[in-house]
Amino acid sequence: MTDHSSDERAGEETLDDDHRRLDPRVGAGLLDREMGPSSAMAHLYRGEIHRMKLWRERLDRTTNWAVLLIAAVLTWAFSSEANPHYVILVGHAAVVMFLFIEARRYRAYDVWRSRVRKLQEHVWAVGLDPNQDLEDSDWREELAEDYRTPRLQISTEEAIAHRLRRVYFPIFTVLNGAWLLRVTAFAGTDWPASAAVGTIPGTVVTAIVAMSYVGALVICCRPRTWHTRGELLDEDLRQNGE
Numbered sequence: 203m204t205d206h207s208s209d210e211r212a213g214e215e216t217l218d219d220d221h222r223r224l225d226p227r228v229g230a231g232l233l234d235r236e237m238g239p240s241s242a243m244a245h246l247y248r249g250e251i252h253r254m255k256l257w258r259e260r261l262d263r264t265t266n267w268a269v270l271l272i273a274a275v276l277t278w279a280f281s282s283e284a285n286p287h288y289v290i291l292v293g294h295a296a297v298v299m300f301l302f303i304e305a306r307r308y309r310a311y312d313v314w315r316s317r318v319r320k321l322q323e324h325v326w327a328v329g330l331d332p333n334q335d336l337e338d339s340d341w342r343e344e345l346a347e348d349y350r351t352p353r354l355q356i357s358t359e360e361a362i363a364h365r366l367r368r369v370y371f372p373i374f375t376v377l378n379g380a381w382l383l384r385v386t387a388f389a390g391t392d393w394p395a396s397a398a399v400g401t402i403p404g405t406v407v408t409a410i411v412a413m414s415y416v417g418a419l420v421i422c423c424r425p426r427t428w429h430t431r432g433e434l435l436d437e438d439l440r441q442n443g444e
Contacts (some may be wrong), residue, residue, distance in 0.1 A: 243325065247318070250318045250321065254311065257307060260311070265300075265369050268301075268304075268369075271297065272293055272297060272373060275290060276290070280384065287385050287397070288407075290377060290380060291399070291407075291411070294374070294378075294411075297370065297373055302362070305361040305364075306358075306361070308365055312356050312430050313353075316348075355430070356430050359421070360426065360428065360430065361430075362421060363421050363426070364428075364430060366418055367422045367423075371422050375415075378411060378415050381411065385397040394407075394408050
């Protein structure tokens with residue numbers, strides 16, 4: 203009897219220790235019997251998902267504009283040898299404008315996505331598996347402060363780097379390759395003279411294009427600490443997925 207009682211007490215102490223490691227407030231009021239799944243937290247989560255989806259669509263829309271623009275520019279530039287090559291550079295400048303617009307939208311998108319990820323990590327994941335520990339015990343205070351005073355989570359440079367890696371650097375590669383082909387194989391004069399724009403010599407234009415491309419490469423590929431949440435930027439995560 204004594205051994206059995208000791209085992210029971212030991213089991214209860216172990217259970218209490220497990221509960222101490224967990225946030226006792228997690229899940230409170232989420233799926234109350236009186237409220238059902240339409241609780242305030244469920245409505246909040248649904249609203250954040252909707253806003254995240256809306257901003258995700260705005261990102262895709264900007265990318266579509268950029269792709270349509272370069273398709274039109276390249277079609278016109280190669281339709282006749284008499285058409286000037288610098289229209290490709292004008293399209294290049296327009297794509298840069300779309301990049302900055304999309305980077306700004308991505309920073310706003312990351313605000314909603316970071317909230318969704320915080321709710322998923324600290325509410326729904328723990329609610330589905332109460333045996334796991336919380337990774338961040340201050341998540342409630344952080345989320346409350348974010349709702350009280352919303353702020354952008356990532357810098358403009360990080361947002362530009364992310365969109366370059368995912369979309370725009372390949373677009374710039376296509377544009378620069380097409381421009382180089384246009385001023386070498388489809389020009390009436392030899393390169394670099396064929397790359398001239400008005401009174402600007404072809405060597406200067408070529409140097410500007412090359413430096414712009416290298417600058418974009420440095421921005422998107424340099425080592426950095428990523429602050430954006432929810433992206434599989436960690437090499438280990440991608441390898442595990444494979």
